[in-house]
Amino acid sequence: MTEKQGRVFSGARPTGRQHLGNYLGAIKNYVALQADYRCVYCIVDVHALTTIDTTRDLKLNTREMALDWLAAGMDPNESIIFVQSHVLEVMELHTYLSMVTQLGKLTALPTFKEKVRDNPDNVNYGLVGYPVLMSADILLYKADAVPVGTDQIPHIEFAREIVRSFNHRYQTDILVEPHAKVTEIPKVLGIDGERKMSKSLNNHIELAATPEETRKRVMEMVTDPQRIRRSDPGNPDICNVFTLHKIFSSPEEVAEINQDCRKAEIGCVDCKKKLAANLNNNLEPFRLRRFELDKDPDYVRDILLDGAIRARVIASETMRQVRAAIGFFGSGE
Numbered sequence: 242m243t244e245k246q247g248r249v250f251s252g253a254r255p256t257g258r259q260h261l262g263n264y265l266g267a268i269k270n271y272v273a274l275q276a277d278y279r280c281v282y283c284i285v286d287v288h289a290l291t292t293i294d295t296t297r298d299l300k301l302n303t304r305e306m307a308l309d310w311l312a313a314g315m316d317p318n319e320s321i322i323f324v325q326s327h328v329l330e331v332m333e334l335h336t337y338l339s340m341v342t343q344l345g346k347l348t349a350l351p352t353f354k355e356k357v358r359d360n361p362d363n364v365n366y367g368l369v370g371y372p373v374l375m376s377a378d379i380l381l382y383k384a385d386a387v388p389v390g391t392d393q394i395p396h397i398e399f400a401r402e403i404v405r406s407f408n409h410r411y412q413t414d415i416l417v418e419p420h421a422k423v424t425e426i427p428k429v430l431g432i433d434g435e436r437k438m439s440k441s442l443n444n445h446i447e448l449a450a451t452p453e454e455t456r457k458r459v460m461e462m463v464t465d466p467q468r469i470r471r472s473d474p475g476n477p478d479i480c481n482v483f484t485l486h487k488i489f490s491s492p493e494e495v496a497e498i499n500q501d502c503r504k505a506e507i508g509c510v511d512c513k514k515k516l517a518a519n520l521n522n523n524l525e526p527f528r529l530r531r532f533e534l535d536k537d538p539d540y541v542r543d544i545l546l547d548g549a550i551r552a553r554v555i556a557s558e559t560m561r562q563v564r565a566a567i568g569f570f571g572s573g574e
């Protein structure tokens with residue numbers, strides 16, 4: 242077995258059943274990273290509280306998301322997979338980090354301004370401190386690397402700044418500056434062909450949907466808007482159906498569609514039927530596995546609780562060092 246290179250941390254909000262955008266944008270990469278890194282994957286349910294109106298679906302969404310993660314190949318034997326609220330040390334570290342973070346920096350962040358725009362009636366204290374809690378997530382586990390898209394690099398830079406502030410303030414080196422592991426994250430458009438695939442926009446295709454539901458969603462997909470009649474030549478380069486063909490269909494089929502679409506030798510209905518069939522074939526092993534895992538009602542809970550126990554081993558050691566570095570009475574060292 243090859244030696245793993247370091248520790249990766251990543252967190253995602255509990256959004257329930259995952260869709261193709263989640264899979265192509267994150268889960269696929271999470272699975273691949275397991276071969277080379279010691280991975281810590283967290284369902285960040287505390288973060289979710291900053292913007293959700295009700296926690297009615299929180300438990301269900303956490304379970305459904307974890308079930309999708311596990312069925313997709315995130316392996317609890319290779320990685321630590323757990324829920325943020327199960328490891329309370331993160332709250333404590335968040336408090337200490339908040340005291341080496343300037344408020345002005347937080348309110349100047351573009352992500353904060355964006356969140357204020359999206360939630361004008363609920364600009365809560367947690368929303369301002371969101372990047373501090375996110376940094377605490379990463380630093381608690383002393384992650385060397387955090388997989389991100391280019392747009393998230395500033396978050397990692399922010400966490401690195403907090404590390405420097407903390408280590409400087411307490412003359413220590415116990416917190417580790419994480420690095421952004423920049424990953425090419427494909428932007429997966431929804432079935433509207435315009436906006437990023439998202440559950441809240443209802444333009445998504447769920448991984449765990451039935452083959453028939455999947456087919457229905459694919460048939461609703463918006464194609465090349467210039468192609469009005471069957472006899473009009475199309476342009477696959479601007480068609481989201483073709484983008485998904487490139488991911489889920491064979492190279493031969495992709496080449497054929499590319500040609501036939503431009504010469505109007507294939508209609509959009511047939512093209513979508515092919516995509517739906519290939520998508521369902523690709524997702525079948527995932528769906529079977531999900532069905533099997535779901536048979537045991539305690540499986541997901543047990544995996545997540547075990548993950549929390551393993552996460553806490555790392556977290557409690559980090560906090561022991563943090564308390565000692567700060568110099569609390571009775572903290573040892």
Ligand code: SF4
Pocket residue numbers: 464465468475476477480481482483498502503507508509510512513
């Ligand atoms: S034939 Fe296929 S690739 Fe061409 S416009 Fe229609 S759906 Fe898109």
